Amino acid sequence: MKIGLVGFPGSGKTTVFNALTGLSAETGYSASRGKTNLGVVKVPDARVEALAELFQPKKKTLAEITFSDVAAEAGGGGSARGLDRTVLAAMREMESLCQVARAFDDPARGASAEPLREVADLETEMILADLEVVEKRLERLKKEKGLPREAELLAQLGAQLEAGRLLRDIALSDDDRALLAGYRFLTLKPLLVVLNVDEDKVADGPPAAAVDYAATRGLGLVVLSAKVEQDIAQMPLAEQHDFFAALGLAETARDRFVRAAFTLLSLISFLTAGDDECRAWPIRKGLNAHKAAGKIHSDIERGFIRAEVMRVEDLLALKAEARVREAGKLRLEGKEYVVQDGDVINFRFNV
Ligand SMILES: Nc1nc2c(ncn2[C@@H]2O[C@H](COP(=O)(O)OP(=O)(O)OP(=O)(O)O)[C@@H](O)[C@H]2O)c(=O)[nH]1
Ligand SMILES: [Mg+2]
Numbered sequence: 001m002k003i004g005l006v007g008f009p010g011s012g013k014t015t016v017f018n019a020l021t022g023l024s025a026e027t028g029y030s031a032s033r034g035k036t037n038l039g040v041v042k043v044p045d046a047r048v049e050a051l052a053e054l055f056q057p058k059k060k061t062l063a064e065i066t067f068s069d070v071a072a073e074a075g076g077g078g079s080a081r082g083l084d085r086t087v088l089a090a091m092r093e094m095e096s097l098c099q100v101a102r103a104f105d106d107p108a109r110g111a112s113a114e115p116l117r118e119v120a121d122l123e124t125e126m127i128l129a130d131l132e133v134v135e136k137r138l139e140r141l142k143k144e145k146g147l148p149r150e151a152e153l154l155a156q157l158g159a160q161l162e163a164g165r166l167l168r169d170i171a172l173s174d175d176d177r178a179l180l181a182g183y184r185f186l187t188l189k190p191l192l193v194v195l196n197v198d199e200d201k202v203a204d205g206p207p208a209a210a211v212d213y214a215a216t217r218g219l220g221l222v223v224l225s226a227k228v229e230q231d232i233a234q235m236p237l238a239e240q241h242d243f244f245a246a247l248g249l250a251e252t253a254r255d256r257f258v259r260a261a262f263t264l265l266s267l268i269s270f271l272t273a274g275d276d277e278c279r280a281w282p283i284r285k286g287l288n289a290h291k292a293a294g295k296i297h298s299d300i301e302r303g304f305i306r307a308e309v310m311r312v313e314d315l316l317a318l319k320a321e322a323r324v325r326e327a328g329k330l331r332l333e334g335k336e337y338v339v340q341d342g343d344v345i346n347f348r349f350n351v
Pocket of ligand 1: 007008009010011012013014015016026027028071072104105196197198199224225226227228
């Protein structure tokens, strides 16, 4: 899963990046003109840890989120509001976006924090960027021949964008989605907003106005206090707990963020367990066993025979697949079975 950190200059993107990854990229204006920070975070999963205890596998694999923090080429100091080409191009590459909005007071900057205005402003910029793509393509389609449905659909989307609507708010058929995939529209991507607040506010959770706004726009929302949480993320694991507890928090920034991202993206994980590897596989909620098999390997999807499914609680309690089977708790499921969070699956397939 690839998530791009976006937002206005000085909102705290790089600080959030550090708080999530435990890395120490340089922060501050113009620290990173045109430079991209990349970092990988493993998605914590107690079930994989417990399975690994049981199986002692050669390999333990957690799901991963790759963060990219793309700095603008120009601007800085909170003055340049436009998204430049580098940033736009990088945003289009991402599966989902996370906007960091400044909700901490910064006396040096004078103006008080207006995080929801930042969110609305970026939304406008993304709408304009998508509209430009639509208009250019429609112009080209007048000369060359495209699919008839393409022009029709683009005209419809263009009208929505002109009315200030986001593309992710429009109901689209699977076929239309497939047709649009190549355009990599920004307002079609899921957006998670990080409210970057002062450290004495982080335990309060999001203010009601932000919760309302997020609900009407279909956004995910998470509250961090990036500067202090960046420092915590750089401490040895054993020492982190006391520090985030002192802020009134039950979990690290990374853990809170990951949960919010999974909820926003409707992700669940199924598991595979054995002596070779214990592993979590993140998939979209509602995916059937046939498609889930394809996440592991296209050969398994192609040769799919059946899925042997048990609940991770049962496997951990009974300690061996054979015992789960004897207890009548191992199910044989077909292609259409809808995979559930915490299913341990063994796929049978023809090679
Ligand atoms: N007080 C306070 N300061 C913060 C917080 N988060 C970031 N800052 C400060 O705000 C400034 C900008 O933070 P960055 O993380 O560099 O912001 P950025 O969005 O990456 O900025 P650009 O890369 O220039 O667009 C730095 O001086 C940070 O230390 C926070 O939660 N509280
Ligand atoms: Mg930065």
